[in-house]
Amino acid sequence: MEKSDRLLIILAFFSIYVIWGSTYLLNKISVSQLSPLMLAGIRFTTAGGLIFLLSLGLGKSLRITKKQFLNSVFAGVLFLVIGNGGVVWALRFVDSNFAALEISSQPLVILLLMWLLQGKKIKKESVIGIILGIAGIYLLVSQKQVIGDNQSIWGMLTIFLCMMSWGYASIFVGNADLPKNYLVNTGYQMLSGGILLLIASMLLGEEWLALTSWEPQVQISMILLVLFGSIVAFTSFNFLLKRVSPEKVATSTYVNPIIAMFLGWYFLDELITVQGILAAVILLTGVYFINRTKTKVIAKKV
Template sequence: MKKETYLVVLAFFSIYVFWGSTYLWNKIVVSEAPAFMLASLRFTIAGALIFIIAAATGRSLKITQKQFLNSVLAGFLFLAYGNGVFVWALNYVNSGFAALLAALQPLSILVMMRISQRKALKPKSMIGVCLGLFGMYLLVSQRDIALQEGAVLGIVMIFTCIISWGIGSLFVAKADLPKNFFIATGYQMVTAGVLLALGSRFILQETWNTPLDWSSSAQISMGCLILFGGIAAFTSFNYLLKKVSTEKVATSAYVNPVIALFLGWYFLEEIVTTQSIIAAGILLTGVYFINTVRQKEGRKPTGKKA
């Protein structure tokens, strides 16, 4: 195979497996560290590494005041709230279950687009929305899940994160941000890390602990979140958008929840019920219908992962 073919294969492996694994890694670390502290460290370190790599490769880090303010807002919507609160919710729900809820993001973006543009849903979109809502109902209506302490709160907060991601996607599509995706991601990560640290201190009043006190599995998971779930996956995502069709890149929306369900079951012994499997199939079919409509309209996938 040609070198470019190898790179494409590796990039797909990255957005499939690494992004699908972030739910497991976050679940492991959040059991030993406060959620906002975890997310703050992850994004601050990853953003700093991006700046170091960019500077070492001769990329300019210059940014206008407007681009910086837009980066702060994007970082808040995607990472500080969208990811930080999502990680916090993992204290109350299983990682695979959370990944399936996150798969509803394309549905939220579609609905927001239609509302803002005042356009009626196309037939295929309507089918996707109905399937997505029905799959979500099957997923969250399970008695065992509803009886878990804090599960309802966790589910509600994950839905607010999905809305935050959707708003962020629509904002970034039109916002003035650094043209280099790598640099733009770095600014969003660092500013989100600062916002999360402030939220940790003044809103949640978390008690920070040192990673040296964590178990080896938590330390390894944090390293994986920074290097693989952050830098490698985001870089691969950007590379694929330039090399293959958006339809192929969007397939990560179907693979990530499956990876997350399997890893949660295998490593954390999370229970995967028959109803969850049926709900997953219906929900992801709805996501497929929604994504195919968006691709025909020429929109690139802009979703962020956990």
């Protein structure tokens, strides 16, 4: 691996670790006023359009094959329409730190999907991780404030379905014929996903608020979500999926929940319970065992 490639991979990991950790807070703030699918649709449509303009400014061609276009739309549906749109919807019913902790079990979901779909052998370390992961999830979802609230249960189940969609998409993107340039690839996924989210929002009759009526903190959150959470982090994510294995990319779940828990507690006064902390420790330990297994690195060039 060249030195420049190594630096890009490090910066990309920093992006999906830190920036994505803050998106739970930003989405929670935004969904307090905006309809969830409209929010996600505006975010990704705007980000996709900006990415295309940036690509053209850098002299990149937007021409792709029909197969690449269909694969990009499919990935956009899995990642953004279901994977992200569902999480934003669920944030109306659960705290941002709870959502982050539940999603921290993503490597467990990806490992099981790779076992089911690709016949990947599960090693001893991963078996330990699976057991710890299941125990951590049980502790997380069995908290009184969760099982005593029907809306929280719906939010929890929705996030689980989103994780399945995101996990399958991660495996699909690693081997699919997609636009070779990462900006162009991200742009097509975001624009198609954003448009479909807006269509879904209209079909479901969500309330649309004019930009001028958005509260200042919602406007700031949306700007940060578009520029950093979407353009920077998601482009980094697509870059990593072509360079390292899906399980390694999923290690962002070590850092994301910690950042989300702190930000949710600091800015939104979200409750952090002893049982929640214990669940986080056990769950993240399980993720560690899953990801300590050596995997083959995908070394494709841009």
